[in-house]
Amino acid sequence: MTGSGSPHFTGGFCGTPGYEAEQAGGEITALAGTVDGIADSLGAAAAVEWDSAAADIFRDRVGDRQTQLRGAASQLRGAAATAQTHAEAVHSVELAEGGL
Amino acid sequence: MSGDQLHVRGGHGGTRFGWDQLLLAAALLDGSAGDIHPVTRRIVELGVILGPGAALSPPTHYALSTDLEDARRSLMAAMVELQILADLVRISHETYFAADSYLDEQVHLAKSQVAHSAGGHLGLALAPLNPLAMAGTVGLQAGGGLLYAEAVGYRGATEDAINVSPEYAGGLIGLPPGMLNSRLQTADKGGSAERPLALSYATWVRAAGTLTGMTDSGRLDFRHVSSIPAGADTGSALRRTPNTVSDMMSGVRNAYTAPDEVKIREVETMEGRKVWIVDIPGTQDWSPDSASVYDVEGAVGGLALAEGPAGAAADTGQDTAALAEEQRQATLVMELVQQAMADAGVAADEAVILNGHSAGGIHAAALASDPAFLARYDVQFLHVAGAPIAHFDVGSNVKVLALEHVDDVPSGLDGAANPDLPNWTTVTSTAGTNELVDPAARVGQAHDIGRYVEQAGQVDQLGQPSAAAQPGHISAAAHTAALAAVIPSVAKVTVHTYRGTDAVYPRADRRRVPAPPLTAPTSTVGPRIVAPRTAGPLRVGLPRLQAPPSVAPPPS
Numbered sequence: 056m057t058g059s060g061s062p063h064f065t066g067g068f069c070g071t072p073g074y075e076a077e078q079a080g081g082e083i084t085a086l087a088g089t090v091d092g093i094a095d096s097l098g099a100a101a102a103v104e105w106d107s108a109a110a111d112i113f114r115d116r117v118g119d120r121q122t123q124l125r126g127a128a129s130q131l132r133g134a135a136a137t138a139q140t141h142a143e144a145v146h147s148v149e150l151a152e153g154g155l
Numbered sequence: 156m157s158g159d160q161l162h163v164r165g166g167h168g169g170t171r172f173g174w175d176q177l178l179l180a181a182a183l184l185d186g187s188a189g190d191i192h193p194v195t196r197r198i199v200e201l202g203v204i205l206g207p208g209a210a211l212s213p214p215t216h217y218a219l220s221t222d223l224e225d226a227r228r229s230l231m232a233a234m235v236e237l238q239i240l241a242d243l244v245r246i247s248h249e250t251y252f253a254a255d256s257y258l259d260e261q262v263h264l265a266k267s268q269v270a271h272s273a274g275g276h277l278g279l280a281l282a283p284l285n286p287l288a289m290a291g292t293v294g295l296q297a298g299g300g301l302l303y304a305e306a307v308g309y310r311g312a313t314e315d316a317i318n319v320s321p322e323y324a325g326g327l328i329g330l331p332p333g334m335l336n337s338r339l340q341t342a343d344k345g346g347s348a349e350r351p352l353a354l355s356y357a358t359w360v361r362a363a364g365t366l367t368g369m370t371d372s373g374r375l376d377f378r379h380v381s382s383i384p385a386g387a388d389t390g391s392a393l394r395r396t397p398n399t400v401s402d403m404m405s406g407v408r409n410a411y412t413a414p415d416e417v418k419i420r421e422v423e424t425m426e427g428r429k430v431w432i433v434d435i436p437g438t439q440d441w442s443p444d445s446a447s448v449y450d451v452e453g454a455v456g457g458l459a460l461a462e463g464p465a466g467a468a469a470d471t472g473q474d475t476a477a478l479a480e481e482q483r484q485a486t487l488v489m490e491l492v493q494q495a496m497a498d499a500g501v502a503a504d505e506a507v508i509l510n511g512h513s514a515g516g517i518h519a520a521a522l523a524s525d526p527a528f529l530a531r532y533d534v535q536f537l538h539v540a541g542a543p544i545a546h547f548d549v550g551s552n553v554k555v556l557a558l559e560h561v562d563d564v565p566s567g568l569d570g571a572a573n574p575d576l577p578n579w580t581t582v583t584s585t586a587g588t589n590e591l592v593d594p595a596a597r598v599g600q601a602h603d604i605g606r607y608v609e610q611a612g613q614v615d616q617l618g619q620p621s622a623a624a625q626p627g628h629i630s631a632a633a634h635t636a637a638l639a640a641v642i643p644s645v646a647k648v649t650v651h652t653y654r655g656t657d658a659v660y661p662r663a664d665r666r667r668v669p670a671p672p673l674t675a676p677t678s679t680v681g682p683r684i685v686a687p688r689t690a691g692p693l694r695v696g697l698p699r700l701q702a703p704p705s706v707a708p709p710p711s
Contacts, residue, residue, distance in 0.1 A: 072208035076219075079201050083223070086194055090230065093190050097237075100180040100187070104629065105173030109247065113177055116240050117184070120233055124191075127229035134222035141208060141215035148211040 073146035080138030087131035094124035161613055163627025165573065166580030166634060174248050175577060181244035184237045191234040198227045256343055263318060263344045267336050270319035273299075274326025281327075301594060308561030308588070309598050317353050317570035318344065349469065350462045351546050353570035357459040358470045361452070370444035370452040373657040375490045379498055380413075385420060385648035397422060397432060398642035400556060400635060403510045403538040404611040406434040408604045409650075410515070414439050415447050417492055419499045419651040425644035430506045431499070433492060437513025437541070437604075444660045448487040454514035456486050458568065460521045461546040488518040491655030493528070499651045501532060506641050508536040512604045513565055516542020516557075523549045535641060540607035543569035555579040556634050558610050561588060562601035580630045582617075584610045 070078070101117040103110050166172065202223055209216040273296055280292035304312035321335035333345075339355070340346030348355070364370035385397075397406065397420060410418045420432035438454050440447035462470070501507060511519035516539030522528045523537045524547040537549060540558040546569055549555055557573050559566040561583060573581040586609075587600055600606060618635030622628050 072205075072211055075204055076208050079205055082197075082201065086197060089194055090191070093187050093194075096183070096187055096190075100183040103173070103176045103180050104167075105176055106168065106626075106629070107170070107173055109251075110173060110177065113180065113240075113244065117180075120184075120237055120240070123229065123233045123236070127226050127233060130222065130226035130229055134219060134226055137215070137219045137222045138205075141205075141212060141219045144212035144215040145208045 071145075071149055073142055073149050076138055076142035076145050080135045080142060083131055083135040083138055087128040087135065090124055090128040090131060094121045094128065097121045097124070160585055161610070161617060161627060162583045162585070163617070163630050164581045164583070165575040165577075166630030167577065168627060168629030168633075169575045169577070169580070171575040172577040174251065177244050178248055181241040184241040184244075188234045188237040188241070191230050191237075195227050195230050195234070198223050198230075260343060260345055263340075264333075264336075266315055267319045267322040268332060270323040271326035271332045274323040275329070276326075278327045278329060304594070308585075309594070309601065310559060310561055310563050310567040310583075313564045313567030314570045314572075317356065317568070321352070351570060353543070353568060354459060354462040354546055355470045357455050358462065360455050361459050362471045364443055364452060364455075371660050373444070373448075373452075373487055374659045375448065375487045375494070376656045376658040377491060377494050378654045379495075380416065380652040380654050382499075382649055382651045385650050396642060396645045397648065398639045398645075399615045400538065400611040400638065401608060401615050403432070403434075403508065403536075403638075404512075404540055404558070404604070404608045406432055407436060407510045407512045407515065407538075407540070408608055410434040410436040411439075411604065413652075413654075415449060415656055416652055416654050417488070417495050419495055419501075419653070421499060421649040421651060422642055422645055423647040423649075424642060425646050428505070429502070430508065430642050431496070431501045432508045433496065433510065433519070435488065435492060435509070435511040435515035435519050437511070437515045444657070446656050446658075446660060448491055448655045448657055449514065450657070453486060453488050454517060457488065457514060457517035457521050458543060460486060461524070461544075461548075461569075486518060486521060487655060487657055488515070489522055489525075491653065492518065492522060494655075495651065495653035496532065498653065503531060504533060507532045507534045508538070508638075508641070509534060510538045511542060512540045512607065513542055513602065516540060516544060520544035520547040520549060523547070523553050523555075526550075529553075536638060538611075540604065540611070541566050541602045543567065545569040545571040545573045549579065551578060553578065554634060554637055556614070557581040558607050558614070559583045560601040560606070560610070561585050562597050564598050565602055580634055582610070582614050582627070582631070584613070586610070 097117050097120060101114050101121070103113060163169075202220060205216065205219065277292050277296065280288040300312070300316075303315075307315075318340070321339045322332065325332070325335040336344070337346050339348055339352050341348050341351055361370070365372075395402075397403070406418065406420060410416060416436070418434045420434065422430040422432060424430065436449060438451065439449040440451075442450050444450055444452040496507075509519040509523055511517070519537055519539055520542065523534050528534070529550045529552075534550065534553050537553050537555045538558075539555075541560070541563045542557065543566055544557065555576075555578060557579070559573075559581060573579060584606075586606070587597070590597075592600070614631050615635055616622060617625060617628055618631035618633075620632075622631075
């Protein structure tokens with residue numbers, strides 16, 4: 056994190072749309088974990104030991120960004136759940152089409 | 156000025172260190188923002204990958220796309236705001252220091268204008284040679300100066316007097332405002348000079364002493380006096396583990412016991428390491444040049460060292476190489492210390508702590524700024540009290556603690572505040588400023604080594620966890636903890652005493668002029684201090700003062 060080991064995500068899943076949606080759900084959950092890790096890493100920046108108004112403002116702003124990132128991670132977990140629902144729906148259609 | 160308190164500048168709680176920390180934090184924010192970018196990019200890619208499923212289940216695909224887009228937007232917003240915050244820190248950092256410099260420059264220029272006007276008034280009063288007008292103007296200006304010093308402290312007044320002196324002189328002789336300031340002051344004061352004025356003054360005074368024959372570069376006469384267990388000569392003062400700031404300053408006070416000495420404490424820790432504490436006293440003889448190495452020549456020569464041989468060459472028009480040799484010889488105290496350290500057996504890998512009071516602080520700072528000395532010894536700490544060392548480029552690995560007092564005139568002879576650096580903490584005391592005493596006594600008390608020992612004890616207290624809520628605690632705690640870590644325990648302390656005298660000086664028959672520091676004795680060791688009963692030159696005697704044992708006959 057923090058630039059020294061930036062995350063890399065590439066490639067597709069090479070399968071049916073239902074399989075891809077299922078795999079995407081898992082990856083979105085992993086992305087949420089990555090974002091939580093970034094939010095945690097901001098704690099080091101907020102740990103500035105300086106008794107001054109400038110440092111107080113800085114710590115507040117960094118705290119706001121941590122909250123914002125945790126919110127984004129939460130949104131991603133919601134998206135992962137939606138992806139699971141989508142995958143099930145697509146699987147259903149695929150099965151129905153296969154049955155025909 | 157009122158109240159007894161400590162003002163702490165620099166160190167780990169200082170402005171510079173704080174801003175440096177914010178800059179590092181800004182770099183962390185850059186890194187975090189950089190980490191967010193690939194996440195947002197992958198979210199876009201996932202949208203493409205999931206595209207074929209849209210036809211199979213449009214409602215769930217739409218819901219998923221919406222969720223992903225919301226998360227992506229939140230991440231993009233956080234990324235942009237982190238970058239903005241990092242940029243704001245950098246901009247604020249530059250703005251803060253630019254504004255600080257600008258403000259300092261404007262304040263200096265305003266003071267210089269007042270000084271030019273005052274100089275002009277004195278010039279007008281002198282022109283008709285009217286004694287009444289001259290006396291009145293001089294009296295008014297002296298009174299005004301005293302009132303100013305009472306308001307800002309004698310240290311600050313001394314710094315200001317040095318810095319506005321060109322404009323005062325310019326006004327006196329009828330030059331236009333700003334003319335001398337622009338030539339003699341550095342850029343931060345609106346001038347074009349390359350070196351601080353206080354250092355140029357020191358170099359000029361030294362050069363004048365040499366040119367007029369009042370001073371000679373001299374030759375060190377070095378003697379080992381004794382090596383005895385700590386406390387054997389001074390009672391219990393130095394018996395316990397010497398690992399506090401108070402212990403450092405007590406050692407310097409002990410170095411005043413006899414004239415012309417430097418003391419080195421050899422500390423053997425229980426862990427089997429050795430730490431060497433070098434205690435250097437201040438000026439002991441106020442002759443321009445004398446048999447004492449602790450004379451005015453040494454003090455001024457030490458101060459001039461801060462601008463280096465090249466700076467001195469530019470100030471005097473002399474050859475740089477010759478000045479380098481002259482500067483080396485001019486500081487016999489530095490030679491004394493180095494010979495003493497070599498004789499005592501200080502090894503390159505053993506920690507060294509340099510302590511000094513007044514001119515002793517100048518010499519200690521000069522050593523801690525000398526690349527050759529720093530390459531030879533592992534200097535870890537520099538403790539000075541009442542010493543004008545603002546312009547010394549002390550090694551970045553040396554932890555500096557400078558004790559000053561708002562009324563200590565010698566501290567202000569550098570014409571500048573000490574730098575605010577992570578490794579440099581300055582603690583200024585206002586003790587006694589609310590007492591009604593005459594100016595001479597006030598200045599004398601402020602510079603007294605005994606008072607600085609007390610101030611050192613206050614710094615030790617400020618570094619304690621119980622003082623965590625007090626301003627300056629962080630810097631004091633960082634320094635005192637580092638000091639205690641170097642000497643965690645003590646198995647044995649040996650005090651090595653060396654004496655150095657100047658074997659060559661212009662008038663060997665010159666009577667020794669005793670040193671000033673001042674006020675009632677605050678300790679059983681150190682300079683015997685006498686408060687002046689009337690206005691006039693301060694006189695202070697040293698205990699058991701005697702002629703140096705080996706003094707060469709005066710040159711013909």
